[in-house]
Amino acid sequence: MTSGMVGHPSTSAIDHGLSGSLGPRLQAIQPSFKMNPGDLGILKSTLLPSIGIYSCFSLATFIAAERTRRVELKDWLWPSGQVATAWWAAIGRPMYEKGVSFLDAWTGLSWTQKLLLGCVTAWGARLFARIASRSLKRGGDDPRYEASKKEPGFWKSALFNMFLPEAAVLSVISLPFTVPFTTSGTTLSLTTTTLDTVRAAGAALFGIGFGMEVLADTQLELHRRERSDLCRHGVWGLVRHPNYLGDTLVHISFAVLNIADSFNPIVLLGPLANYAFLRYVGGDKQTEASQEERYQADDPKKFGQLKMWRKEQNSFWPSLRDLTKPWAFAVAGCGLIAVVVEEGLQTTFDMQ
Known part of the structure; x- marks a missing residue:
């Protein structure tokens, strides 16, 4: 609806005022996860573990769904799985492999890494709550999947045709918030x-995307009432x-935050995979196909x-004309608020 590393010198754990016995302990933790960008080890340390985690999640979800x-x-898994993977990469892995405490693992992250983890968590928690509450309120399956379930042998093939493929996609989408916690160094100076x-x-960018998602869901809910x-x-x-545009901007922001710390070009595959999925697989294409079928059969007014x-409105990216509308400025304001909040939080953490 996701192991500590050495960050940029200006935002490293040592620069945050760590002293005494904790500093050497963190220095002992971090080098074990160093890896040069481009090493084949990135497959072993990042992508393969993510595939394993998501595959287990998908299998369990499939059993419950059947x-x-x-x-x-499986839509419940989309945000929750990404948050779980991010926390495993950032906190769970060093705790498990090195036996450090939660506090040590957290303190060993640079500010940018903490910000990235916080953004992933905020986005995923909100989306999960939205999907779960809507699902419970509906009391039945999402209308988008009703036609698919009527196909002969759907449940016999769904695990391999739907659930596990999404696990592979999620593994790629998660690269911006798994790679920075398992690699060190940067390709940029x-x-x-x-x-x-x-x-x-x-x-x-995160504020704009997150704000657009929240506004879209809130306005839609009020409209339906x-x-x-x-x-x-x-x-x-x-x-x-x-909502899909907001989601795309949020995932692009995760890659941008990587540039501010320890950037590896492979993280760019994350927002690209997310965009491709939302545009051409399970996002607006699937949604509008389902709407067209249902409205044509049951609601001629909505179909019209x-x-x-x-004819009047773009599906995903706003036109230049739309960027001049008041709500475009309102969404941009969410971005400004996010920058102010980030600066305030960083100052607070620096003072601790």
Whole structure:
């Protein structure tokens, strides 16, 4: 709905005022996870463990989905699995492999790594709560999956055709928040000022994407309480799928935050995989195909609105005209708020 490392010298654990016996302990922890960018070890230390974790999660989810006849349980795994993988890479792995405490593992992270982990957690927790509450309120499976379940032998092939393939996709999407905790060094040579600027840009991008997701879900929920037609106002007046656009911007922000600490080009595959999945597999393409089928059969008014909406509004990326709308500025304001919050939190952590 994701092991400590040596960060940039300006944001390392030592620069955060660590002294006494804790400093040497953290220095002893971190070198064991060093790996030069491009080493074949990145496959062993990052991607393969993620595939193993997600495959186990997917298998368990498939068993629960088959018994309850609710395919949508895999949607519960999408955000929760990413958060779990990020915390395992950042905290769980050094605790398990080196026997350090939670506090030592947390303190060993640079500020940018803590920020990245916090952003992943905030995004995943909110999305999981949204998906779970909507699912429980509905009381049945997501309409997008009803047609698929009617196909002969669906449950016999679903594990290999749907659940495990998504586990592989999630492993790639998670690279921006697994690689920085299992590798060290950077392919970039940037000044401290530039790094601070890049980190602020990542925070702003996260704020914009996160804000758009929250606004989209909130406005849609309020609209459905009052009306039965399509929601086409607010951020839904910027693009037809603002929630998917927000999700894309959030995942791009994870890669941007990598640049501010320990950047490996492989992390760029994460937002690219997420974008490709949302655009061409399980996002707006699947959603609109399901809407078109259901509305054409049961709700001619909505079907007509959908056809007109497609002519007037872009599906995923806003046009230049849409960027001048008030709600576009409101979303941009979320980015500014995120930068202010990031600066405040960093100052607070530096003082501790």
